[in-house]
Amino acid sequence: MGSVESAEQAVTATALRLLELATPYDTFELVALLRFRFEQIEPAEEPPGLWSAATMELVALILSVHDQQDSPREPGPGAPVDYAEGIETIVAAMDELISAGAVLMLATTTRDTSSARQLSFGSVLREVFVRNLAYPHMVDDSLTALFDEPLVEGHCQRVLGVTVSQIRAVHAAIRDIYRQVWTDRVEAWTALANEVAEAAEVDQGFDIDAHMRALAEDRSAYPHTSAVTVAAQSGLAIETAQTVLDLFTASLPTDPPAQVALEFFRGVSPLRMRPLLRAEDGSYALAHSALFIHAIREQIEAQLKTDNAAWNAYQKHRGEYLEASCLRLLAAHLPGCAAHSGFDYLIPENDAEQNPQDFTKRVEGDGLLILDDVAFVVEAKAVAMRAPSRTGKSGPLWQDLRRMVTEAAEQGHRMRERILADGGLRLVDGTWLDLSYIREV
Numbered sequence: 001m002g003s004v005e006s007a008e009q010a011v012t013a014t015a016l017r018l019l020e021l022a023t024p025y026d027t028f029e030l031v032a033l034l035r036f037r038f039e040q041i042e043p044a045e046e047p048p049g050l051w052s053a054a055t056m057e058l059v060a061l062i063l064s065v066h067d068q069q070d071s072p073r074e075p076g077p078g079a080p081v082d083y084a085e086g087i088e089t090i091v092a093a094m095d096e097l098i099s100a101g102a103v104l105m106l107a108t109t110t111r112d113t114s115s116a117r118q119l120s121f122g123s124v125l126r127e128v129f130v131r132n133l134a135y136p137h138m139v140d141d142s143l144t145a146l147f148d149e150p151l152v153e154g155h156c157q158r159v160l161g162v163t164v165s166q167i168r169a170v171h172a173a174i175r176d177i178y179r180q181v182w183t184d185r186v187e188a189w190t191a192l193a194n195e196v197a198e199a200a201e202v203d204q205g206f207d208i209d210a211h212m213r214a215l216a217e218d219r220s221a222y223p224h225t226s227a228v229t230v231a232a233q234s235g236l237a238i239e240t241a242q243t244v245l246d247l248f249t250a251s252l253p254t255d256p257p258a259q260v261a262l263e264f265f266r267g268v269s270p271l272r273m274r275p276l277l278r279a280e281d282g283s284y285a286l287a288h289s290a291l292f293i294h295a296i297r298e299q300i301e302a303q304l305k306t307d308n309a310a311w312n313a314y315q316k317h318r319g320e321y322l323e324a325s326c327l328r329l330l331a332a333h334l335p336g337c338a339a340h341s342g343f344d345y346l347i348p349e350n351d352a353e354q355n356p357q358d359f360t361k362r363v364e365g366d367g368l369l370i371l372d373d374v375a376f377v378v379e380a381k382a383v384a385m386r387a388p389s390r391t392g393k394s395g396p397l398w399q400d401l402r403r404m405v406t407e408a409a410e411q412g413h414r415m416r417e418r419i420l421a422d423g424g425l426r427l428v429d430g431t432w433l434d435l436s437y438i439r440e441v
Helices: 004-022 027-040 053-070 083-111 117-129 136-147 150-160 164-201 208-216 227-234 238-247 257-264 290-304 308-331 394-422
Strands: 276-278 284-286 338-347 361-371 374-378 424-427 432-434
Touching: 004 053, 004 083, 004 257, 027 053, 027 083, 027 284, 053 083, 053 257, 053 290, 083 117, 083 257, 117 394, 136 150, 136 164, 136 290, 136 308, 150 164, 150 290, 150 308, 164 227, 164 238, 164 284, 164 290, 227 238, 290 308, 308 338, 308 361, 308 374, 338 394, 361 394, 374 394, 394 424
Parallel strands: none
Antiparallel strands: 276 284, 338 361, 338 424, 361 374, 424 432
16 A cells, blocks of 8 residues: 555655646646546546546646746747647646545555544545535525525625625636637537548548647637626626635645645645636636535635624524425425424423423424324434544544534434323423324334
8 A cells, every 4th residue: 555655755746747747838728628628528438537626626726836836937929839749648647646646545544543534534535536516406506595595695795795696697607608618619620620521522631730739729719717707798797706706716825736735635625615716817717617616605604604693694594494405305205294393392301300291491303294103303404514524634523423413313312202202292382292193203
């Protein structure tokens, strides 16, 4: 397996070689070309780990940090740059870097002797390599339900200066600008292919390499996104578009690029919540479309936490939404069930309280579904893993799992115990919810 130190050396050496290979090229144009290759590649043609959003994120991060620190000389306008010649060696270096990082993660795991070893490895593995966390249309539905509620929307406008619907409009505009640019390029390549076919039919010489190189080097075909172009595409004011772009633009670390690569494989990336990169000319780049939509909720929640009123209102709404959604989704599979949501009931404060009529301790139940003689207890936790937990730190990881899983299980068991022991639940308003006919919980 090798030691952690040797694995770190391999990551460092490969990151530096990638930088050397990429030096002749403009970072934004290179990222755009790599992204296009990624989105067009046939899965069966390449190793499964190569073309991932995480790979694009890592490469864009390394190159941008290098640009920020060393200010490499970029080709001037119109300067001949043969992207086709160097792209294959860069792609090979990307693949090698991901493989070296995977070895580093495995080597680090072998050194971990804690009881959370497997959980920690799974957590950091997800943090490093998984970017498409859910189907985008389902993420859109969640963002609508969470942030378009008038009270929450008002707090977002006050705290952030924009609403989440405006943020989503900017995201859609960036996506559409990129798609249109590359649609135009695909059409140009299609026209070129037709020319090649016609030339072959009439036995004419045709320099396809020269034409392909000209297309690859045509900088007008690369997406250059600015506040002005985003505002025009989205229909928002330029100031609003700029506010959103600023909110999601990464603050690049000051560490050397090789160190940034090492931190990435430990689960730390500044692009997680701020996926946009900004060039000196004011243009923006997104390394992969999967990086933006999943960053919206996490970034907005982080901003709302800075304001107590906004955070409290949002937390309340988020919890209610989660409970209602859980019950709705489950009830769809239990036709005819009776549903109870968000109710308070009483349990014994101490061993002296044996009769439900005497219970005094007030607790909350998130949901209870009754179908025939079966009761389904639902406990929902509207919380998230903290950053240290996601990067595999065993202490915070255990704490978060207890908050999210253990406490919910204990609360569910508490209601189950009362139903089976007492034959029902004593609600806080003094009424009795008769469940004496329940056979199974």
